[in-house]
Amino acid sequence: MILLGFDVEEFDLPLEYGRSISFDEQLSISTNGTNSILELLRSANIKATFFCTANYALHKPDIITKIVNEGHEIASHGYYHSDFKPEHLKQSKEVLEDISGTEVTGFRMARMMPVDEAEIKMAGYTYNSSINPTWLPGRYNNFDKPRTWFYEDGVLQIPASVSPLVRFPLFWLSFHNLSLPLIKWISLAAHRKDGYLNLYFHPWEFTDLHDKEKYGLPGYIARNSGELFISRIKNFIEWAQSKGLEFSGTGDFASSIMEKDTATKKLIPAQ
Template sequence: MPLEYNKEISFEDQMEISIRGTNHILDILDKHQIKATFFSTVIFAQNAPEVIKRLLDSKHELASHGYFHSAFDNTHLALSRKVLQAISSQDIIGFRMPRMKPVDENEVRKAGYLYNSSINPTWIPGRYNNLSRPRTIFETAGIWQIPASVSPILRFPLFWLSFHNLPLAIYVWLSKITHKKDGYLNIYFHPWEFTDLNDKERFGFPGYVSKNSGTKMIERMDKFIAVLKKKNYTFGTLSEFININ
């Protein structure tokens, strides 16, 4: 992300921030005894073996986020799956394209995946316009497509930026009405959000990116999960979800 704001950040710093953030996420999930799906690039998995082992030992799902985060070729679909399987000794069945960019569903199927979660079915200026895509899980090209959750009617995205910027009570309300309509929520976050991003000189982030990051993000996520558990929502991985459906 800093590169998008014309800031240099070393590979070592990228890894340190991502590892620290992932451990914060795992701490929260351990506290609430719930499972999640982690989409990892091969580069991250190769350079963060301890945190990958921790998430696997905790029975979370490991899925593919490609080989690199900054470059993609269709050959990376099968290659990333193969390498992540070797690292984890588990079958890797899910894929998510970095930055939710388009990916050929036929190529995803041919690479051996059972589901793809690379669609945010809304309009994000300068990123993508997926207003014509289905809002909820559907099957195409022989694989499940699991779009990120957006609200009914207006398709307001429930992704990470909304979580940072909306009052938590509003985000919970949007989550509740979306869950009631669709029967599930598929929301996503990044490890670096759970670290302090307010150093503008270092990261160059505008306020809407760095807002409620670090400790505040950890506290908000803890509260959010607690609220959903109180409402008797169940939690699970995406592989469990497609098996239910």
């Protein structure tokens, strides 16, 4: 099983690199990328999960409706991409449910930063996919976290996939900078070990980010963006399908785990 997650957010990354970018352009870039992703998923006949900020959804409700109408899951990516308060957990869930007309059960914190699991549970989420169980200099060190799904404070945790042993991350940057044969080799090794992959990307990666003067992004982010990235992900999906691997939304995967746990508990006699 392969879980594809897309973090639909305001494209504010250039601000981190000293460039100015209007809010309208932030939305436009994310929207163009989201449409490219939807076309890719439609062509491959697979479903995925879109982790959306409430801020994006409020400004682009038609895109949220389009995502839902094409059979994909809406989950929360917080209220804003670059601002977080605990109350945003419940507020973003309510906004997304109102716009999408679907129940929102999953959450992913912006930039995979830590979030209080008690607050996640209180806000009504059943699963959290905010952990990258590896070390990323300047961001986080999660070598002490489990590599695969686990429960914490009653919330199902579904970490991003990393390789066995050395925990090399199979996240979005790897898909920009590694050769496709190497990505496939690591992915297959992780899938054989864990039984699933949890991969995440951003819509703006599916747009051309090579203009250094405009966006200010380093080469390791801009590399293979736009049409090149669309081609890479299309190639990866086709390869995975040729190997007999199936794709699923994160929420469906989470539900299957929780249903099995419930069934197991019913089989255990009361003490």
